[in-house]
Amino acid sequence: MQKKQSKKQGEQGKQGEKLTSLLPWLIAFASGILMGATVAPVGAWFLAWIALAPLWVLIVTSSKRKNQSPPALLWGIAYHGIALSWITGIHPMTWLGVSWLPSLAITLFCWGFISALGGIFVTIWAAVMVRLGGQKSWLRILIGTAVWCGLESLWSAGPLWWSSLAYTQSPHNLVILHLGQLSGPNIVTAAIVAVNGLIAEGCMNHRDAESAERISSVFSAPLRFVNKYFATATGLLITLHLIGFILYTRPIAQLPEAALKVGIVQGNIPNRLLRSSEGFRRAEENYTNGYISLANQGVDAVLTAEGALPVFQRNLMATALVAAVKEKGVVAWIGAFGERGRSYTISLFTFNHQGEIVSRYDKAKLVPLGEYIPFEEILGAIVQRLSPLDAHQVAGSANQVFDTPFGRAIASICYESAFPEQFRYQAAAGGQFILSSSNDAHYTQWMPLQHHAQDIMRAIETDRWSARATNTGYSAFVDPHGRTLWISGYNTYETHTETIYRRQTQTLYVRWGDWLTPLLLIFSGGFWLFEKVKREK
Secondary structure, three states, rough: HHHHHHHHHHHHHHHHHHHHHHHHHHHHHHHHHHHHHHOOOOOOHHHHHHHOOOHHHHHHHHOOOOOOOOHHHHHHHHHHHHHHHHHHHOOHHHHHHHHHHHHHHHHHHHHHHHHHHHHHHHHHHHHHHHHHHOOOHHHHHHHHHHHHHHHHHHHHOOOOOOOOOHHHOOOOOHHOOOHHHHHHHHHHHHHHHHHHHHHHHHHHHHHHHHHHHHHHHHOOOHHHHHHHHHHHHHHHHHHHHHHHHHHHOOOOOOOOHHHEEEEEEEOOOHHHOOHHHHHHHHHHHHHHHHHHHHHHHOOOOEHHHOOHHHHHOOHHHHOOOHHHHHHHOEEEEEEEEEEEEEEEEEEEEEOOOOOEEEEEEEEOOOOOOEEEEEHHHHOOOOOOOOOOOOHHHHHHOOOOOOEOEEEEEEEEEHHHHHHHEEEEEEEEOOOOOOOEOOOOOOOOOOHHHHHHHHHHHHHHHHHOOOOEEEEOOOEEEOOOOOOOEEEEEOOEEEEEEEEEEEOOOOHHHHOOOOOHHHHHHHHHHHHHHHHHHHHHH
16 A cells, blocks of 8 residues: 555656646746737737746756756747747738648748747847856846847848847837837847846845745845845836837927828738739729829828839839829829849839839848748749749849938838838938838738837837838828827728828937947946956956
8 A cells, every 4th residue: 555655656756847847848938928929919018028037037047957958949939939920821822823731831831930040049048148147147137138139130130030029019118119219129129138137136036035034034135135126127117218208208390391291092902813914903993093082182192002013114104003193293102013134123113293203112121931932942843932923033222212202211111111220221311201111911910010010110210200001901100209190991992191291300329220239248248258357366
């Protein structure tokens, strides 16, 4: 009987050990899910200020137990996988001639790849943090914040970028997003990481203080020690929001001579029709009728969506829309396809009052899978590209300017909204207002919501008014404080007019770029070296 009981207890003990070993992974996965819930469709932005703290605790404690590895990969996969789950909307791609099963395989591969890439990002950060396990808490927070910002800067320099920690606050926390006027989105990311680090260090020191209390029965010192971290986290959070509030409440000059009445046409042409003559007929009809309606309302210019008319530049002049521009004499920005030798670009054309092309902006950041095929030698035989054309697509220059009859504009086509440097460069070069043209019809409904959130951040960082036209939604107008003046419905045909204002201000971020990240890296590296030399002596 005793042997049976002992055996049963042993089995229960083994099961308990398995559960204990799985607990860190479950905690990491759950906290990654919480971070993923900060963006659309959930939009629980406030969770970003605590969702990284559990992983921080796990990483630091694992560094003290060399036989354990921090489950950072799982946290990263959970966060980026949930935030980017809208990519599954590209399935099924039967309208492109891809059968159902290959379409599913391609979709899952792309979703899994970008999620794994996010996991690798967090794993690299965790590896640095593990090496810092023996460092002082304040230095761990400083280096952890600097390394995270540095890694985000590196990642955003490549083609696959979307889910910065900063965008977890958009569009809801406009106050904190105004810090972006100082040093871009990385200052918001730094704030989130630092607050999470302080909370995590406070939790760990609270646990250590409780242990010390049981031994020494000294109550006051542990209490002061614990409060230091939580109080600093609270103070930092409040201070940063106060700075953001000061920037948010500054009045916006609306000079009559700088006013520009812009109309938007949301054509609502399903992507499955884009390759057909019926799709082009509907696109031409919807955008032409929308243009005429807006011109009759007295707008100064009309903005259309990315690829509004899916034709080459050489055929664009023969369309009914351009004929309407010549008749009405109202400036139009028309999305179509430019030509470069035997290749083509996704472009936005400016048509002046005479219906002549006076400027052109070519999309510089192409969507992986959507506009070029990653690992094309493997996937290219299965699916060509999510484009209605068979020619080879190329990217535009990274250093373009877009002059219009109303002055220089900041142009952005679709995916470029995720790249703040594109906007900063154009604002520094004299861009006075933002024109964002997009087609998000490939994806699920919450992708255009996240896309709108990205455009809000770019409007705040550059201190510019923004007009955004999409194919199926969400089109919008945004002021320099990130406030949405109007937003369209989804999968609807709509036209709308709004008055925006040209601005020539330059934020600190526009003038200097992201100065905070290199400063954090220099200071954290310097302090780490100082502490290392100090310990060796």
